[in-house]
Amino acid sequence: MRRRPAVFLVLSLLALAAAAGCSKPEPPAPGPAVPAAPPGAQASEPAAAPAAGATAAEIAQGKVSFGRKCGVCHDIDRAAGDRRETREGWAAIVKDMQNKKAGWISDAEAAKILEYLVAEHGKD
Numbered sequence: 001m002r003r004r005p006a007v008f009l010v011l012s013l014l015a016l017a018a019a020a021g022c023s024k025p026e027p028p029a030p031g032p033a034v035p036a037a038p039p040g041a042q043a044s045e046p047a048a049a050p051a052a053g054a055t056a057a058e059i060a061q062g063k064v065s066f067g068r069k070c071g072v073c074h075d076i077d078r079a080a081g082d083r084r085e086t087r088e089g090w091a092a093i094v095k096d097m098q099n100k101k102a103g104w105i106s107d108a109e110a111a112k113i114l115e116y117l118v119a120e121h122g123k124d
Contacts, residue, residue: 054115062116065109070097080121090117 054062070079085093094114098105105113 054119058112059116059119062112062114062119065112066116069105069109070113076121080117084121084123085117086123087114087118090114090122093117 066076066079070076091114094105094110094117098107098110
């Protein structure tokens with residue numbers, strides 16, 4: 001009979017640790033400087049990407065950012081799976097995720113994540 005409280009305590013602590021994983025802030029990764037938003041851009045606008053498309057290196061950076069930021073709560077199969085979205089569709093989804101916890105995904109990270117999603121899971 002003494003085991004039940006101990007098992008309950010261990011399971012409760014595991015559940016608490018799992019729930020806290022989504023709220024753990026991560027220090028910014030060192031990398032190249034990202035240019036500031038263009039004049040007149042507002043924070044409420046969906047993340048924009050270069051008109052010419054992203055390079056392979058930028059897409060790879062987006063995949064890493066996805067893993068570090070989005071992957072804390074879900075993996076790419078849960079987030080995208082067979083889903084295909086337009087750039088605007090992915091931009092709206094990334095912005096929604098960005099708004100879930102202020103400061104967790106920066107605008108620069110959101111732009112990288114958007115490039116990755118559009119390149120790998122975008123509508124042709």
